[in-house]
Amino acid sequence: MQAGDTYAGVAARFRLTVEELTASNPEADPRRLRIGQTLIIPQAGPVSAVDCGRPYGYTEMMEDLSLLGRMHPFLEITSLGRSVMGREIPLVRIGSGPKEVHYNASFHANEWITSLLLMRFLEAYAGAYADGLTLQGQEVRTMLQSTTLWLVPMVNPDGVELVLRGAAPDHPYYSELLEYNGGSCDFSGWKANIRGVDLNDQFPAHWEAERDRRDVPGPGPRDYTGAAPLTEPEAAAMAAFTRSRPLALVMAFHTQGRELYWNYRDLEPPEAEALAERLALCSGYRAVKLTGSDAGYKDWFIQEFRRPGFTIEAGFGVNPLPLSQFPRIYDELLPLMLEGLRL
Incomplete structure (x- = not known):
């Protein structure tokens, strides 16, 4: 038990009822818990910290990161920066190898289902390391010694919360959001950040060409590039982090x-196409040579550093994808995420 823990909170964290926890700890008094006291957690099977059966927002992610940090002290969980509304944008480091790789989700x-994807992968990867197990036949401890993985599981926390929970009249951007959204309180189709800027059209990689192609005059649910590159704190934080590693x-x-x-724009390194084919082979996804798109994070990374960058379009259908697709998406992309650490 640590400061702030409660008996009911521990039960909920491990998907138990209070009665199940009590049965394993008959000598513990729930009203007189001590910091440092040990509780026994009954475990009939693997306990998953990340619940893949519910919509996954910022609150859920932060709770899961807190739990994973306690379970696996070798995880380095810090902050990339803050969103427009002041939410911390978590940055997770796992591994200590000289090769550094970065995955992000929920631009x-x-x-938002992509945040769930990265969080479930983090849990599986960290758990395999802690228990000395393999993952998809890969020796995880060897991988962590050769590769450092940096994860940003939710680039756009304000936008994700808007999609999942809407905007009440006391929301600080309530009036603007309704105006940007055509008067509708249904924000399920919202892609942008809370100021109505598409964060994946914010990078200085032929940004003007993307602005003119989009031809969106002002803030809205999607496709507005902003007034200039990197005006939004989320995009600026991503650029600063990327330049720092x-x-x-x-x-x-x-x-x-x-x-x-x-x-x-033919700026990718010579090996990029062959690497893409390897990723396609292990996932069943199609490797596409894309044209007519600029100002994205992957575009900027390739232009700035001339190193391999990939955009992975998970699942199939209409966004937001239903949670019923998650098991298939995870099964398809787990081999790809592991392969990315070996490329």
Whole structure:
């Protein structure tokens, strides 16, 4: 038990009833718990910290990161920066190897299922390391010694919360959001951040060409590039982090289409296409040479560093994808995420 823990809170964290926890701790008095006291957690099977059966927002992610940090002290959980509304944007480091790789998710608010994807992967990867197990036949401890993985599981926390929970009249951006959304209180189709800027159109990689192509005059649910590159704190934080590390490879997870994009204006390194084919082979996704798209995070990374960058379009259908697709998405992309650490 640590400061702030409660008996009911511990039960909920491990998906137990209070009665189940009590049965395993008959000598514990729930009203007189001590810091440092040990409780026994009954475990008939593996306990998952990340609940994949519910909509996954910022609150759920932060609770899960707190739990995973306690379970696995070797995880380094820090902050990338803050969103427009002041929410911390978590940055997770796992591994200590000289090769550094970065994965991110939820640039777009209604693609929040990608945050669940990265969090479930983090739990599985960290758990396999802690228990000395393999994951998909890969020796995880060896991988962590050779590769450092940096995860940003939710780039756009304000937008994700808007999609999942809407905006009440006391929301600080309530009036603007209704105006941007055409008067509708249904924000399920919202991609942008809370100021109506598409964060994946914010990077200085032929930004003007993307602005003119989009031709969206002002803030809204999607496709507004902003007044200039990197005006939004979330995009600026991502750029600052990326410049601060010698990243060998990046992957940005989006939905949908079951495709992966690997090129940018012929600036990608010579090996990029072959690497994309390896990722396609292990996931069943189609590697696509994309044209007519600029100002995205992957585009900017390739332009700035001339290293491999990939956009992964998970699942298939209409955003936001239903949770019923999650098991298939995870099964398809677990091999891809592991392969990304080996490329």
